[in-house]
Amino acid sequence: MKKYLFSLAVLFVLTGLSFAESKVVVEGAWVGEVPPSSPVAAAYMTIKNEGTADDKLLSVTSSIAGSTMIHQTMIDEQSVASMNMIGVLVIPAGKSVVLKPGGTHIMLMDLKEPVTGKGKIELDLKFENAGEMKIEAPVKKLSE
Numbered sequence: 001m002k003k004y005l006f007s008l009a010v011l012f013v014l015t016g017l018s019f020a021e022s023k024v025v026v027e028g029a030w031v032g033e034v035p036p037s038s039p040v041a042a043a044y045m046t047i048k049n050e051g052t053a054d055d056k057l058l059s060v061t062s063s064i065a066g067s068t069m070i071h072q073t074m075i076d077e078q079s080v081a082s083m084n085m086i087g088v089l090v091i092p093a094g095k096s097v098v099l100k101p102g103g104t105h106i107m108l109m110d111l112k113e114p115v116t117g118k119g120k121i122e123l124d125l126k127f128e129n130a131g132e133m134k135i136e137a138p139v140k141k142l143s144e
């Protein structure tokens with residue numbers, strides 16, 4: 001009987017753990033328009049974690065980009081901007097991470113198609129806990 005109760009307790013703990021999950025919502029995704037000759041473009045969005053566990057954006061892929069990176073724009077003391085690669089982007093539980101011009105962004109590199117006009121770019125986001133997510137990001141002028 002004691003053993004039975006113990007396994008019930010273990011089961012309860014395991015089930016309880018699975019409730020601490022991340023629920024990730026991506027809002028307002030867009031890609032900044034670039035000249036047709038540009039080999040790179042950047043994607044921006046707000047990533048909300050409505051869950052109770054932290055999550056991580058591991059990678060982003062797109063059929064229009066040969067490669068992608070998660071970048072952070074840094075401004076040094078001389079006001080010179082540079083971009084640093086971040087391996088993974090942590091999305092803390094209950095928080096939103098905003099990707100915007102001058103800050104964190106998804107760099108789309110080796111573009112196979114020009115990112116101009118009113119098109120939509122499909123992005124595949126891969127989160128550690130929330131899994132894979134497909135989103136559509138409209139192309140907008142950076143000044144908009």
Ligand SMILES: [Cu+2]
Nearest residue numbers: 071083105107
């Ligand atoms: Cu960048």
